[in-house]
Amino acid sequence: MRRWLREDRAEDVDAFRTRARRHVLRGRGAAGVRGGWVTRLLAGYFAGRTAPLGPVGAAPVIAVFFNFAPAMVARALPDVWERASPAQTLTARLAGATGALARLTDGIPTSAVGAAADLLTEAVSRLDLAGRPLGAANAALPVPRDPLARLWQAATTLREHRGDGHVGALVAAGLSGCEPLVWRAARDLGREVLQPNRGWTDEEWNAATGRLVERGWLDGHHTPTATGVAAYERIEDVTDNAAATAWTGVDPERASALLAPIAHACRAALPLANPIGLPAHGSDSTAARPDPGGTTRVTASARAESRAIGGSGDLTPLPPSLSRCSQSCSPRFPQAETSSPVCGWWTTRR
Structure with a gap:
């Protein structure tokens, strides 16, 4: 579901889908984000994702986003806050994400969407937010009443929480x-x-x-x-x-049944080539590639998920079931017999 607003994301859907993009940019315009297409896209992405932190400048965003070039961040921040406040931006990003999801999930029963939103919202309630600046900032936002808005907000919080942890692991590894x-x-x-x-x-x-x-x-x-x-x-x-706590007690089969239809709908709206590394909808992305020295190298989709959170809350080895995003920050989640992303961060597949 997200990216450029990605987070406006509904998540990636927000950024890539044409109708969603127009919807979100109209929202950004209403919030005060003006300028040409590239300017608004860049400003909208960084404003949308950092808005929960308040009117921050480039330096802290460079730190917490981690893999964006400092010069790219500085093109948008702090200038964007002179065009739209964080509060206005939060309103716009939620409206854009919800509008995109409403179209994409039109054929999915409202009860199923609500159940999926409840499942992810409950997962958010179990998060340990210490040392997770983006996860904590999103978790502190009011929980929307609308099921689609609640689904997106919970997914965004879970993604940012896991992304915070991944950044910590990368820094500890000296990268x-x-x-x-x-x-x-x-x-x-x-x-x-x-x-x-x-x-x-x-x-x-x-x-x-x-x-x-x-x-x-x-x-x-x-x-x-x-x-x-x-x-x-x-x-x-x-x-x-570090991210496993949120999935304690989650029933893998129920979670997959609720989220897979939404995943299918979202993946179909995203381009084949994308910076978050999602495989093609319906493609067989499990093929292994030979590595130098005779070891086995697999695609991101094939290798990414060796564990999933089982009903007991323990990490249980499973066959590859998910695809990471380009930042490798998508949560590993139970195997399913589908192929598509949920909220732009994880993909279930055969």
Whole structure:
């Protein structure tokens, strides 16, 4: 569901879907975000995602967003707050996300949407928010009464909570903001998608590539090594374990049954190539790729989910079931027999 407002997201739906984009930009215009298409898109994304924090400047956003180039963030902040207040932006992003979801979920029973919203809202109530600035800021917002708005708000909070934890794991591993993107581009996504959408220059990108080569994560041909794969999987495990509390007691089958139809509807609205790394709707993204040294390298979709939260609340090994976003911040969730994202962050598939 989100991106550019991504968070205006309903989540990715907000950013990529044409009708949703128009709806959200109209909302942004009403909130005071003016200018040309690129200006509004950039300002809308950063304003929408940072609004729960208040009228912050570029520096804290560069820190908490982590993998956006500082120059890209500084193009939008703090200038955007002279055009629209955080309160106006929050109203606009929720209206845009809800409007997009209303169209996309038109064929899904209202009772099912409400149940899905309740499930995610309950998960939010179990979050430990210490050390999670974006997760905590979103969790502190009023819970909407409208089921679609509540669904989106809960999904956004869960995503930001997990993203905060992932940033912590990346920092602890000694990675800079650009390096995880270079890693994903080398492993399964394209540089032509990731680099411009995160604002890094060629010089910055190439320098990050050099650092990964020095670390032994990439070889001389900029291909992932077995060392790099193992190291990044440890980061993912740390992230997953830190985010597991929210899913304690969740019934995997019920969760998948409620969220899969919404996932299908949202994935169908997103472009094939996207900076969040979602696989094509209905595609078989589980194929393994050979790694140097005879190890097995898989696509993000195939390798991403080795664990899911079971009914007991413990981390239970399962076959690959989800796809991470480009920041590897999408929650690992129970396996389902579908192929599409929910709220722009996780994708169930065969």
